[in-house]
Amino acid sequence: MKLELRGITKRFPGVVANDSVDLTVEEGQVVALLGENGAGKSTLMNILYGLYSADEGEILIDGEPLTLGSPSESIAAGIGMVHQHFMLVPVFTVAENVILGIEPTNRIGALKQRDAEESVRELSAQFGFDIDPHAIVENLPIGVQQRVEIIKVLLRNARFLVLDEPTAVLTPQEVDDLFVIIEQLRAAGKGIVFISHKLKEALHIADRIVVMRQGKTVAEVDPSATTEQDLATLMVGRPVDLVVHKEPAVPKDPVVQVEQLRVFDDRNQLAVDGVSMTIRAGEIVGIAGVQGNGQTELVEAITGLRTPLAGRILLKGEDVTTVSPRQMHKRNLAHVPEDRQRSGLVLGFTVTENVVLDSYYHEPFSRGIVMDWGVAHTEAERLVEQYDVRTPSVDTELKSLSGGNQQKVIVAREFSRDVDFVVASQPTRGVDVGSIEYIHARIVEERDRGAAVLIVSSELDEVMALSDRLLVMFDGHIVAELDPATVTNAEVGLHMLGSGAGSAAPAKEDTP
Amino acid sequence: MTESDVSEPDPTEGNAGGQPASRSKLYQEITGVGGRARDALLVPALAVITALLIGGIIIALSDVDNLRLFRTDPLEAMNETISTVWGAYRSMFVGAFGSINAISETLFAATPLILAGLAVAVGFQAGLFNIGAEGQIIIGGMAALYVGFTFDLPGIVLIPMCLAAAIVGGGFWAGIAGMLRAKTGAHEVITTIMLNFIALYLTQWLLKTTVFQQPGRSDPISKPINEGAQLPYLFGSEYRVTIGFLIAIAAAVLVQALMYRSTIGFEFRAVGANADAARYAGMNIVFLTVAVMFTSGALAGLAGANQIMSLPPYQGSTAFSGGIGFDAIALALLGRSKPYGVVWAGILFGALAAGGREMQGVERIPIDLVEVIQALIIVFIAAPALIRSIYRIKTADTSAVQITTGWSA
Numbered sequence: 001m002k003l004e005l006r007g008i009t010k011r012f013p014g015v016v017a018n019d020s021v022d023l024t025v026e027e028g029q030v031v032a033l034l035g036e037n038g039a040g041k042s043t044l045m046n047i048l049y050g051l052y053s054a055d056e057g058e059i060l061i062d063g064e065p066l067t068l069g070s071p072s073e074s075i076a077a078g079i080g081m082v083h084q085h086f087m088l089v090p091v092f093t094v095a096e097n098v099i100l101g102i103e104p105t106n107r108i109g110a111l112k113q114r115d116a117e118e119s120v121r122e123l124s125a126q127f128g129f130d131i132d133p134h135a136i137v138e139n140l141p142i143g144v145q146q147r148v149e150i151i152k153v154l155l156r157n158a159r160f161l162v163l164d165e166p167t168a169v170l171t172p173q174e175v176d177d178l179f180v181i182i183e184q185l186r187a188a189g190k191g192i193v194f195i196s197h198k199l200k201e202a203l204h205i206a207d208r209i210v211v212m213r214q215g216k217t218v219a220e221v222d223p224s225a226t227t228e229q230d231l232a233t234l235m236v237g238r239p240v241d242l243v244v245h246k247e248p249a250v251p252k253d254p255v256v257q258v259e260q261l262r263v264f265d266d267r268n269q270l271a272v273d274g275v276s277m278t279i280r281a282g283e284i285v286g287i288a289g290v291q292g293n294g295q296t297e298l299v300e301a302i303t304g305l306r307t308p309l310a311g312r313i314l315l316k317g318e319d320v321t322t323v324s325p326r327q328m329h330k331r332n333l334a335h336v337p338e339d340r341q342r343s344g345l346v347l348g349f350t351v352t353e354n355v356v357l358d359s360y361y362h363e364p365f366s367r368g369i370v371m372d373w374g375v376a377h378t379e380a381e382r383l384v385e386q387y388d389v390r391t392p393s394v395d396t397e398l399k400s401l402s403g404g405n406q407q408k409v410i411v412a413r414e415f416s417r418d419v420d421f422v423v424a425s426q427p428t429r430g431v432d433v434g435s436i437e438y439i440h441a442r443i444v445e446e447r448d449r450g451a452a453v454l455i456v457s458s459e460l461d462e463v464m465a466l467s468d469r470l471l472v473m474f475d476g477h478i479v480a481e482l483d484p485a486t487v488t489n490a491e492v493g494l495h496m497l498g499s500g501a502g503s504a505a506p507a508k509e510d511t512p
Numbered sequence: 513m514t515e516s517d518v519s520e521p522d523p524t525e526g527n528a529g530g531q532p533a534s535r536s537k538l539y540q541e542i543t544g545v546g547g548r549a550r551d552a553l554l555v556p557a558l559a560v561i562t563a564l565l566i567g568g569i570i571i572a573l574s575d576v577d578n579l580r581l582f583r584t585d586p587l588e589a590m591n592e593t594i595s596t597v598w599g600a601y602r603s604m605f606v607g608a609f610g611s612i613n614a615i616s617e618t619l620f621a622a623t624p625l626i627l628a629g630l631a632v633a634v635g636f637q638a639g640l641f642n643i644g645a646e647g648q649i650i651i652g653g654m655a656a657l658y659v660g661f662t663f664d665l666p667g668i669v670l671i672p673m674c675l676a677a678a679i680v681g682g683g684f685w686a687g688i689a690g691m692l693r694a695k696t697g698a699h700e701v702i703t704t705i706m707l708n709f710i711a712l713y714l715t716q717w718l719l720k721t722t723v724f725q726q727p728g729r730s731d732p733i734s735k736p737i738n739e740g741a742q743l744p745y746l747f748g749s750e751y752r753v754t755i756g757f758l759i760a761i762a763a764a765v766l767v768q769a770l771m772y773r774s775t776i777g778f779e780f781r782a783v784g785a786n787a788d789a790a791r792y793a794g795m796n797i798v799f800l801t802v803a804v805m806f807t808s809g810a811l812a813g814l815a816g817a818n819q820i821m822s823l824p825p826y827q828g829s830t831a832f833s834g835g836i837g838f839d840a841i842a843l844a845l846l847g848r849s850k851p852y853g854v855v856w857a858g859i860l861f862g863a864l865a866a867g868g869r870e871m872q873g874v875e876r877i878p879i880d881l882v883e884v885i886q887a888l889i890i891v892f893i894a895a896p897a898l899i900r901s902i903y904r905i906k907t908a909d910t911s912a913v914q915i916t917t918g919w920s921a
Contacts, residue, residue, distance in 0.1 A: 305791065305792065324794065324796075325791065325792060325793070325794040326794030326795075326796075327794075328794075329794050335792070337792055342786075342788050342789075343786075343788040343789050343791070343792040344789060344792065345786075345789060346782055346785045346786045346789050346790075347785075347786070348540070348546035348785045348786075349781075349782070349785060353778070357782065357789065357793045358792070358793035358794055360775055360778050361775055361794075366775045369774045369775045369776055370773060370774060370775075371773055371774060371775055371777075371778060373773075397546075
């Protein structure tokens with residue numbers, strides 16, 4: 001079994017998205033397709049999935065040319081796609097989702113629910129998925145929802161699976177679980193295309209790595225014979241610094257003091273339980289931790305988005321425990337939020353409108369209640385230039401920009417002011433290598449200018465590289481304070497799971 | 513930590529299964545908020561043309577004698593059909609724009625529609641479905657009425673007083689729904705509809721109290737407003753249109769400036785497009801929700817004032833709102849929620865109403881056809897995909913419409 005794409009070319013008005021691309025996947029093989037946002041990976045996969053038709057080139061299975069005009073033809077040919085954003089009905093059960101579109105029915109057309117559940121159970125057992133067919137999808141963790149998508153594809157007899165950035169939405173633990181599943185699929189003889197822009201993952205899981213840049217396949221490499229650095233260079237087209245360069249920190253006066261902070265989450269469970277910390281001017285404090293251990297709520301409390309239950313937050317000695325986000329903005333806080341599309345940006349607004357999203361209320365962008373769009377326009381153009389945001393114009397809506405460029409708009413907006421305190425959550429999530437380098441450099445620059453910086457990230461490498469001091473958060477507590485220069489990833493990892501030496505998590509208190 | 517430790521997905525991770533914080537594509541398609549400039553003109557224009565074409569077919573089909581003629585003399589029948597349809601639309605056009613009186617009738621009908629349409633459009637822009645313009649018209653009208661018959665002052669003073677009362681009355685009525693939404697999360701679609709009924713029955717009661725009821729009457733008819741509160745005629749007393757039309761145009765200009773040139777309008781639009789981002793950006797969601805509803809209700813209240821102050825015998829009855837608040841929803845959709853779009857849509861609906869009467873009088877075609885055409889326009893506006901596929905208009909955005917997400921969130 002062999003799936004081949006030969007000389008695929010796809011043109012869109014103004015761009016060649018795929019320029020004579022070749023790709024071969026054999027059964028029992030994992031091919032990583034690596035490339036920055038906009039390199040043409042998604043276009044290529046959409047052609048393979050029958051959503052687009054190629055202008056030139058052909059797709060073959062075992063040397064037999066295929067014509068793929070629609071997803072159903074691709075499915076019939078044994079090609080399955082697991083999309084980055086899941087195509088599941090949240091209120092349906094796992095079994096109902098899995099059979100959607102191929103519902104098994106008896107002679108009078110009634111649904112054979114039991115057959116569906118049985119096939120879910122079988123596949124689940126075969127690949128060790130551990131999924132209850134009766135579970136409602138919206139109640140499942142993201143990682144498990146992804147497995148439902150995989151089962152969907154397997155049930156349609158896919159021999160080749162395309163996983164589109166499958167790790168982008170997963171926690172590190174879920175990523176590990178996914179890799180186990182991929183290994184099993186490989187062992188079962190499936191051919192897998194693993195799309196990613198994360199170098200480590202590609203090196204870890206792939207049998208072959210195909211690198212795309214600007215619509216072309218620029219290299220095909222053996223993972224055992226290459227390095228992250230080489231791959232990054234191939235991807236971006238120039239040597240990229242994967243290491244954050246910074247001088248040792250020179251911490252000055254405390255800017256932020258958090259004392260015994262306790263915060264509820266949305267379900268009124270205690271998410272932050274007695275956190276205290278100090279962040280000084282000129283230092284970067286990193287918080288590492290598995291997603292969902294209270295980091296989100298801690299950041300929301302510090303930035304004024306969530307009112308703490310107890311404790312105090314001092315900003316330059318002033319009590320800001322209960323002030324609003326607007327008041328924090330006025331006190332020179334820069335906040336890069338965790339989920340840019342959810343809360344950091346208005347996707348339907350233009351670049352200009354997003355650039356002034358949190359500073360529109362004061363001069364020079366407005367006078368009284370009258371907006372001065374001319375000034376905002378000029379400022380947006382300056383920032384687009386300075387931060388190298390790739391956009392046709394500042395009047396372009398944010399939704400037509402790539403994720404990396406959207407993130408740059410936020411970073412540009414937040415760092416364009418003279419700020420005393422920077423809070424950045426997942427500052428580079430979903431951002432490609434070239435942009436990561438730039439965003440990291442800007443964060444270090446802010447520190448060197450004298451800002452106090454708090455970084456929260458579930459990417460361990462990122463917090464390790466950026467932080468001057470590293471805190472580990474587990475179950476609502478700070479369980480360790482470490483020196484990133486001397487500690488190893490493995491040690492931090494243990495703390496993140498709450499089992500670090502000498503930092504046993506305090507006994508969990510029951511929530512009131 | 514194993515999977516089983518995680519009982520529920522982290523709401524901050526991805527958006528699979530959850531509702532996106534930002535507005536759905538469907539919302540944008542239907543209301544026109546955040547849509548492309550080209551679509552803002554093209555789709556409504558094609559919707560109107562298509563509705564008129566289908567209206568023509570209906571006219572032809574309703575002429576039974578002529579349909580029989582098709583069997584014996586198809587050429588003559590075709591001729592007859594074309595002249596009937598042509599005659600109908602010609603008389604409609606003449607009735608709407610053919611004379612000063614026709615134009616006056618068109619603008620007269622358009623005035624309250626524009627004001628109420630603006631009310632709904634402001635809500636759409638800010639992500640709120642104000643379905644209760646009808647109730648706000650009633651309350652605004654009643655407020656204007658009360659001021660109008662209580663004070664006997666010259667127009668220069670009394671008219672602004674009445675309008676101010678209408679603004680406060682309509683704004684307050686919608687503000688209730690805004691407050692309920694902001695404080696308790698009660699959806700404004702439900703609350704505004706319920707407030708419509710409350711407004712209606714409240715008015716029926718008020719009109720029979722001694723405060724409002726005309727002395728000597730037993731039915732719910734109010735005292736007339738004083739002469740100073742009557743809006744002056746625009747083209748002289750032989751034509752019905754009043755300066756209410758100028759007030760409507762001024763309101764549109766003001767709403768345009770408010771939404772696109774002011775900080776508060778920026779906040780309105782940001783809250784509507786992505787409430788989470790608005791909150792992150794330091795905007796006060798509770799205040800804004802109430803402010804949006806107040807602004808919306810104030811505009812509807814002006815429509816109510818116009819109904820009392822423009823129309824002899826200048827008094828309140830149980831039916832003075834005339835269903836304008838519901839036409840307003842259609843109007844806001846047709847105008848793609850843009851202020852000037854609403855003005856044109858209002859004039860179009862005004863023209864259909866005025867022209868329809870002429871068509872009925874001259875060509876003997878029932879005025880109900882106008883309602884059919886209006887309904888067809890709305891069908892095509894609410895389903896822009898239909899118009900696009902009929903006219904094979906390509907959209908740049910080829911991404912699939914999400915079908916599993918809600919409208920507002």
